[in-house]
Amino acid sequence: MKKWLCIVGIGEDGLAGLGEAARAAIDGAEIMVGGDRHLAMLGDDKRPRLTWDNALHATVAKLAKFKGQRVCVLATGDPMSYGIGVTLCREFGAESCRVIPHQSAFSLACARLGWPLAEVDCMTVHGRPLGRLNRHLRPDARILILSGDGNTPKEVAAALRAAGYGDSKITVLERMGGPMEKRHDGTAKAWRRKCGDLNTIAIHCAAGPNAPRLMRSAGLPDELFQHDGQLTKRDVRAVTLAALAPAPGELLWDVGAGAGSIAIEFLRAEPTARAIAIEQSSKRAGNIRANGENLGVQKLQVIEGAAPAALKGLARPDVIFIGGGVSDRKVLNACWRALPSGGRLVANAVSMEGESQLFGFMRLKGGGMKRIEISHLDAMGDLHAWRAMRPVTQYRGVKT
Structure with missing residues (x-):
């Protein structure tokens, strides 16, 4: 199939910063598509233009009517880095789209800061919850964020302070690659500045003494979750996540989710995965939503029901x-x-009734069972002794 839709990345330096292939794609297009800022770079151009609607899907639907014509979409930087190129390739198929990227904001920011891009966490909060930042917070981490607007740096600084990362260094880079480029530096604890809307935020994380250690491997501290006691405890959770073995793009059902700790750690371990937490208690369902927000996960759906x-x-x-x-x-x-x-099915039981059901199920369907027994050292007057948790019986099976 002929590629009728060309998506050209463009920077703050406008048409002058484009290569020959990008210029040829623009010159040969019959219809131009983009935001007002990008289309203005074309100057006095008489070709038909289509600007983005507030509801993006409406513009995508209009684009479909131009199939077979030469359509060129102008996009910021790299269209495949949290950009419109992802949406259009998904909608029309890679066989219909030609993508000509420009320098991404992440590449430009790393060039300004001297950071190795491969060692930096890149994310966006443009049209997305700021709470997703929490997934990336850990000592000495370096994070780059595409802003929503000029208020985003203040909001990020406030979130860092609330998380115990007030000493983190913040750099805000405005309009990189153009004549109006600016740089602002500071720390989260002192940041109050409002910036220009087109900005990228760089964070070098510095954890305070009381900041929780949010590793991505399984087994977050129990106290990081809102719960009423219905929680898969930390050590058992780590073993359970190892059994679940999250993989890219997978969908997990967390049935009888309680505080949602399994679903949330599944998503923290594999950010391209999705999870549905099924919980009959409305209060616990609220805890799951709050825990997902606080721990920075996305693609978590909560279903209230038994x-x-x-x-x-x-x-x-x-x-x-x-x-x-x-x-x-x-x-x-x-x-x-x-x-x-x-x-794959993994199920945990603490009662004899639950264990009996798992054993009978294993005999019918195959799989295996393990018993997880954890003890913690506890004070006993002036002495110490091991205090045992209730054993957990775990079933693991693969459907054939």
């Missing part, structure tokens, strides 16, 4: 964890039916 009824109509999972409800054979059977061939 399994197995609440599972009907959900997107088909690749992997399922059952943390609540294993004593009900109907829940186990419904989850197993929902899995595709090769899908």
Whole structure:
């Protein structure tokens, strides 16, 4: 199929900064598409123009009507780095699109700061929750953020202070690559400046003495989760995440999710994955949403309802964890039916009834079981002794 849609990245230096291929694509287009700022760079151009609607899908629908004509979309920097190129390639297919990237804001920022791009966390908060920053916070991490507007640096600084990272260094780079480029430096604890709308934020994280250590490996401290006691405890959670083995693009069902700790750590371990947390208690469902926001995950959906009824109509999972409800054979059977061939099921039980159900299920479906027993050292007067947690029986199976 002929590539009829060309997506050209353009920088603050306008047409003068484009290479021959990009200029040829613009010159040969019949219809130009972009924001007002980008289209203004074309000057007095008589060709038909299409600007972005507030509802992006509306403009995408209009683009579809031009299929077969030579359409050129102007986009900021690298269109495939949190840009419109991702949406258009997904909508029309890579076979219809030609992408000519310019320097990304991330590349330009690293060039200004002397940072190795491969060692930097890159993210955007443009049209996305600021809470996603929390997934990246850890001592000495370097983070680059595409801003939403001129207020974003202040909001980021406030979030860093609230998280115990007030000593972090912040650099805001405005309109990089053009004649109006500016740089502002400071720390999160002192930052109050409003910047220009077109800016990129660089953070060099410095954790305060009381900042929680938010590693990406499984097993976050229990106190980081809002919960009412229904929580897969830290050590058991680490073992459970190892059994679930998150992989790119997978969908997890967390059935009987409690505080949502399994789903949240699944997403922290693999940010391209998705998770659906199923929880019948509305209060706990609220905790799951708050925990997801506080710990910076995305693609987390919360369903209020009891399994197995609440599972009907959900997107088909690749992997399922059952943390609540294993004593009900109907829940186990419904989850197993929902899995595709090769899908994985992990279930934890603490009661004898739940363990009995898992054992019977294993005999029918195959798989294996483990017992997880954890003890913590505890004071006993002037002495010390081991205090045992309730053992957890874990089932692991793969559907064939």
